[in-house]
Amino acid sequence: MKVAITSVGNTVDSSVDSRFGRCSFFALYDTESGNVEFVENNEKNAIEGAGPAAAQFVASFGVQKVISGEFGQKVKAIFDQLKIQLIVIQDEKTVADIIKML
């Protein structure tokens, strides 16, 4: 299974980015192979529609779960339709911390 984690940097030591649509990077973690790949979020500075565009973008990688600090209503609707599960973390964690838990 593939999981997307919003990240402030492009290493596993980076903190989870608390914003979804305007996060800096998405960490794409494959639970079977253990591979982690970082992709930049090009919607970061978009004036409008950053959330929905970012949602379509991460969905295109075939993820089944998305982990962030918050999600917008439009983003949730998109993920609901695609049957992608959302996880909202409340405590400060790094990407590596999350990977260990999965």
Place this chain on the structure above:
Amino acid sequence: MVRPKRNRRIYISPDFKGFSPIGAINKSSVVIMSFDEYEAIRLADYELLHQKDAALRMSISRPTFSRIYESARRKVAQAFVTGASIVFEGGKIYFDSNWFLCEDCNAWFNSHEHDVSKIYCALCESKKTLRFSDIEFESDTSYLSCPKCKRTACLKEKKQKIACPDCKIELQ
């Protein structure tokens, strides 16, 4: 029954998306304002609450409030002076009965599974999860406002009575 602290990411969002300057030359410059920042300005500069009360209302500490408020003021100033647009972050989700809180890792997750025995944390796989609608939230302070000038005060105890310092009528 655990009583988790209210999640401060639950907001009523403003019904507009932001501000743009008249006749701006540089249309692409944007300042992103978070809801925390919007809320800090709304409480401190619009509702005129003291920082202590505004912090209570947002369920955050006074130093955290000061930091958010300072950042918000700087963003407003930056937009005002440089002619950048201000864009609010999109409206955040409201948790509903399809959301669960994990008692072990403190994460929220959504699930459409109806059979409670099959619900486990989407992050740490713990079985100790609570459905959002079953959680009793810590009743924090209650808020009263003046029927005339809309000034708000927050009270530690609900029974307390207090009059508006300007209008001299009892806050409700």
